[in-house]
Amino acid sequence: MNMQRKFMQSTDALIREALHKKILQHQHNCPQTIVLDELGLAHGKNRIDIAVINGDIHGYEIKSSKDNLSRFISQLDQYRKSLQKLTIVAAPNHIDEILNVSPDWCGVIKVEIGPRGGVKFKTIRRPSKNPSVDMVELAHLLWKKEAIELLQEYGMKSNLNNKNRKALYEEIANHAKMEELVAWIKNKFSKRETWRAV
Structure with missing residues (x-):
């Protein structure tokens, strides 16, 4: 019997569910905070996966292991205009490229799926205020x-x-x-x- 187990590939749905439960639990419990899935920006030209609105508008963009980053640069341009804070939540295979192309104010969280399906988040870079909001x-x-x-x-x-x-x-x-x-x-x-x- 082969005892080696590969780590599971991540999906948007798996990451999103865990993000709501683990990272955004406090925001969900705060009556002064609004948490939204799939918020349209520029009248739907782009969408941010999750938006948290309190004192700031903070977007969370999910990049699972099955995603590609072909649209990421154009998405970043819209997020830079429309969001006060941005955090990219990404599978390990995307982290290096995201760090290379995203601005310093953009937060980055690495997400790994364990062999039993557990979701683990690790903060690589914390978000700060976007200086370029339009x-x-x-x-x-x-x-x-x-x-x-x-x-x-x-x-x-x-x-x-x-x-x-x-x-x-x-x-x-x-x-x-x-x-x-x-x-x-x-x-x-x-x-x-x-x-x-x-």
Whole structure:
């Protein structure tokens, strides 16, 4: 009998379940924190696997052993614009490349699957604040009516309904501070009864 056992290949679903239970348990238990799977960025052009929204918008991107990194550079570019913090949770076969191409502020967690299916996480690099957030891209997380409501809070009243979303987001970037925009996004996310934009 061959006693050697190979480590199991990881899958997105296996890593995601363990990430929610082990790494994000405190966030799930905090009533002031919102945890979302598959948050669309730039109106769905890209998605982040898990988003944690409290004082910051922190994205977790999963790269299992079965994934490839062919789209990773383009994903990173969107994450740099849209997220205040980013952590890549990756299988061992991806760690070196991720460390080579990701910015220093990006956190990296290595995930290994044991022979019995146990999931083990090891922090390789802790995340810090992203210095390159684009306020217009961040504002894309708001639906049009939510963007209009925010601008009305800043005293803008005229012709807002006639502006397209891009123009509204640019106005928000001109008027709001980042912490104000993030607080508004969190407030609106908590009140959404459906996640299908009208």
